[in-house]
Amino acid sequence: MKRMLLITAFILMLMSLVACGNSERGERLRVVATTTYAGDLARAIGGNAVEVITLMGVGIDPHDYQPRQSDTAAIAAADVLIVNGLNLEERFGQVLQNLQGTTLIVLADALEEGDVIYEDEHTPDPHIWFDVSLWAKAAEQLATTFALLDGDNAELYSRRLEAYLIELSWLDAHIRGRLDELSPERRVLITAHDAFAYFGRAYGVEVHAVQGISTSAEASIADIEALAQLVASLEVPAIFVESSVPESTIRSVKEAAESLGHNVVIGGALYSDSTGDASRATETYIRTFRANVDLIVNALSEEE
Amino acid sequence: MPELWLVTNWPYTLRVVTIGTMFLGFIAGFLGTFIVLRKQALVGDALSHAALPGVVIAFMVTQVRDLPVLLIGATIASVVAMVLLNAIKRRTTVKFDAGMALILSGFFGLGQVLMSHLQKTGGASQAGLSTFIFGQAANMVRADVVLIIAVSLVIFLVLVLFWKELKLYVFDEPFYRSVGLSERAASGLLTITVVLVVVIGIRTIGVVLMSALLIAPSVASRQLSNRFMVNALLAGVIGAGAGAFGTYLSYVGSDRASLPTGPVVVMLLSGFVLFTMFFSWRHGIVKHRVSVAYYKRRIIKYKRLIHLYEHGPFSADERGQYSQFIDQRFATIKAGQVEMTDKGKQKVRDIIEGGRQ
Amino acid sequence: MNVEILAVAVLTALATSLVGVFLVLRRLSMLTDAISHTILLGIVLAFMVVADLTSPFLLVAATLMGVVTVFLIEALIQTRRVKEDAAIGVVFTFLFSIAVIIVTTQFRNVHLDIDMVLLGNLEFVIFDRVMLFDRDLGPASLWVMAVVLAINVGLLSVFYKEIKLSTFDPALASVLGFSAVLMHYGLMTIVSLTAVAAFNAVGAILVIALMIGPPITALLFTKTLFHTIVLTLAIATFNSVVGYALAWGLDVTISGTIATMTMASFFSAMLLSPKRGLLFEAFRTKKQREHIALAGLLVHVENHAESEDAAIELNANTLHEHMNWSRAFCEKIVQRATAQHYIRLEGNIIKLTETGHAFYRTVVSDSRGTIR
DSSP: OHHHHHHHHHHHHHHHHHHHHHHHHHHSEEEEESSHHHHHHHHHHHGGGEEEEESSOTTOOTTTOOOOHHHHHHHHHOSEEEEOOTTTTHHHHHHHTTOTTSEEEEGGGGOOTTTSOBSSTTOBOOOGGGSHHHHHHHHHHHHHHHHHHOGGGHHHHHHHHHHHHHHHHHHHHHHHHHHHTSOGGGOEEEEEESOOHHHHHHHTOEEEEEEOSOSSOOOOHHHHHHHHHHHHHHTOOEEEEETTSOTHHHHHHHHHHHHTTOOOEEEEEEOOSSOOOGGGTOOSHHHHHHHHHHHHHHHHTOOO | OOOTTSGGGSOHHHHHHHHHHHHHHHHHHHHHHHHHHTTOTTHHHHHHHHTHHHHHHHHHHHOOOOHHHHHHHHHHHHHHHHHHHHHHHHHSSOOHHHHHHHHHHHHHHHHHHHHHHHTTTOOGGGTTGGGTTOOOGGGOOHHHHHHHHHHHHHHHHHHHHTHHHHHHHHHOHHHHHHTTOOHHHHHHHHHHHHHHHHHHHHHHTOHHHHHHHHHHHHHHHHHHOOOHHHHHHHHHHHHHHHHHHHHHHHHHTTTSSOOOHHHHHHHHHHHHHHHHHHHOTTTOHHHHHHHHHHHHHHHHHTHHHHHHHHHOOEEGGGHHHHHHHHHTTSEEEETTEEEEOHHHHHHHHHHHHOSOO | OOHHHHHHHHHHHHHHHHHHHHHHHTTOTTHHHHHHHHHHHHHHHHHHHHOOTTOTHHHHHHHHHHHHHHHHHHHHHHTTSSOHHHHHHHHHHHHHHHHHHHHHHHOTTSOOSHHHHOOOOGGGGGGSEEEETTEEEEEHHHHHHHHHHHHHHHHHHHSHHHHHHHHHOHHHHHHTTSOHHHHHHHHHHHHHHHHHHHHHHHOHHHHHHHHHHHHHHHHTTOOSHHHHHHHHHHHHHHHHHHHHHHHHHHTOOHHHHHHHHHHHHHHHHHHHOTTTOHHHHHHHHHHHHHHHHHHHHHHHHHHHHTSTTHHHHTBTTTHHHHHTOOHHHHHHHHHHHHHTTSEEEETTEEEEOHHHHHHHHHHHHHHHHHHO
16 A cells, blocks of 8 residues: 555656646747757747757758757657748758648748849749848748747747847948948959858849859859959959868869969858857857858958 | 860860869779779769768867868778778678678768767868768869879879789689789779779769769770770770860850860760760671671571581482572582582581671 | 657668669669669759759659669660679769759759758658648658558569569570560669659668668578578668667667668678678687697597607697697697597596597598598
8 A cells, every 4th residue: 555655656746747847848939940040040039938959050051961860859849940941951841841730930931022032933042041131031020920829928029029130230230331341343252152142132242153052063164264254354352162162162263363363362161051150159140140241351351 | 265276275274174184084994994894883982972981080080171181081981991892792792782882871871870960069160071072073273183193193003013913813813812912912902092093083073973984984995995904095095085075075065054074074975985885896786786687698698508508419400499509609510419519618617607708 | 769760761671672682683782872863863854844843743753764774774784785883883974964964054053952852861751741631641751662662562472483583594584485674674663663762761872771781681691582582671670670779869860870780780790690700700710720639639649659658748738749739729629539538538648538549530531531
């Protein structure tokens, strides 16, 4: 009899523990984001009211991404799933759109007609975060959805959104201020891959890339020569790579430009599909974008 | 475009890439002759996958994503993969291609495991780790070309120096061992040269062109010659020619849309392989078909004569059927019987032995 | 553990390794690797028509391109001018290059690649579900792989004899009145369909591992085709279950872990297999050495038993010097000989027993036999 009581007490204790864990967790919205940018946005809006798990961690692009069991569990348990959209997440992005019992937020859905850059009628460019005004729209949509799902914290979300929008406007001002240091003919950004079209459109920078968005495409000699001629004729002082490709990818442009009598330096590696990390003080969207712009402007304003 | 038949008018990139693909094409074609003979044709593709764990471990150990560091990791992983492959070959009855598929997938799987582990903690510098070591032909720079030329010359000299031994090893391994030569030395030498060429190849021209340059030239040269030395040199020349000409074509063909260099070279190589398979004067399919048809026709034409050769002589009553051959002096009538002449006998022997006129 | 993921993994392992047996036997092990590249061309060509990255036709075209790939490879092999592996190499680089040229010239800025069409992650298969009238019927890949497995098992059991014959003796197959070439084409079509379906479920690398690993592991142990198939299926199941459990425990990628596990189980088998396993070989060499030493000891004892120096030569304490063995090894051999009653000790002197004499005679006559 005593034993029975003991066992019952033990089971009850266990159950209360489990219940405790649940209720504690249940208060916070469980958010799973695919990219570091989306995850950062969710943290910025949600603050302590949300618990954010980012699937593709720092430095990971969709091609490198190796999902794990914990990712499966996180998605299955999520209240909200945030994806970038516009095919950035490839096939698994499509699969996640059919998820039952989870609210899906597609950041690109916040954009209006004309916001999205189309290469042709079927193919949107997914790198929307490199235009602060578009990112602000995504933030607003996210805050609205959070408030709908979690009415208790609605006020918190709207307060945090306001604060974040101000931060974004500072970021925007910083970007414009820094780019103003460059004379208009210096505002040419040449990179290895085509991830900066939105950046170029928003801030009046001419953007060229060795390679397009498709990872299946290959560089051609004619493209590299054309780019080198452009570099030489505009006397562009620096060209860049994305952090996910080796510097040698763009070195061919540098050498070809030099053969045309123009010296150009490789300005460094830009963050593209993922934010940086805390060790470089670039763990947020805002810090990453600032780091990119500072790198670009510093390199392009170098006197020869 | 300015007059491109003059090399001095070529733009810088075209010159660099042409020289690079030419030298790499030569050494890959030359070395490929050994590889294809040993039924390891897909070693380029296999090693490009097998390198992944080496790359990831190199990054994990050094915490820097420097290209040279990652390439050293890739090289070590490739050598380990080749050693295991040779062990499988030596110790079991498993064929090379099956061993290759196992090593390719097992190593790459291990690389994925390491990457998925790393992704929890790896930080921003792991960006692009899995593709970092792969290059594209058009992105080649001067330093790459210098490396390619140096390595391909050294490897060529070494292969030529040990030519007899290697040839024996490739063609008759039991005999090679029986004359007291070390099997480890030969397989070690081939392993190191293959890994070096493949690693440099995937870094500078990418996996697919590298694979094609290892396979296609030697397949084509096999259609043209049966002598091993000629084969290897010819494969080298085909590789170099396709590399250089394909690079040139990809540039001049870029009038309307820019053509990627690597794939154009591959197309050229594949086309050449098909061409030699069909039209080789030695074993070409066309020649084979034509000679078979010719042989058949002759047999039909001389059916009667062959019959006479094998079963004759016959009574002269049947001379009607042989009048044509009697006119041609292949047969004659002697003592009331149709009989073969010496000329006729010679003719039939020629036909039966095939080929000769 | 997620039962649905495990079920997809096991079904895929069974369906792929079953046809993989024939790939290995026909020396086309790298075929799957080739298909994993060439499906890009199918995707690209389909995209030229439908212009929609999310269209299911892209997957259909990828599957068809797998079939085209095996047909081209098979045709090249049938010319008998190229070996299997070289044929695979020529075809896959060719088709893949066409795809890259089209993408580069036409769709430079379209996010067009294989990952766009094929999921290839076991971690996510449970999120791609079949819904019928609002009823959840389970993961799509589970159904796809179950159907593929059923087709493979069905075709294989109906055409077992024909496939077997055309694999091992194509000439005889032709004599018996069915075309080995036709069988090859049919089998390779099945392989390519299985491969692309499995790419979507578990990813290309694991498919290569599953198609080749279990069959070659099984072939280390078995001689008949039927035994090979049965053992292959058992090994494939073992690999995927253990691999999944490991991946779950370590929280790493499932596909990668199963692929690694497949390689590891092959190498374990290579070390341990009773026929040619490395460990057994080492063990056998040691046994042989001991056996020869034992015979040598008996010969030594017999030769010196009647001689004057018997007391010296056959002294158990100094025997190792006369036999030129290490002390430990000598003691071991003496012990063994004593245990088997070949010798006995009289004081310190070793003497042959009756059994020892008998054994000595067989040893001597054996060696004479070999000399003659």
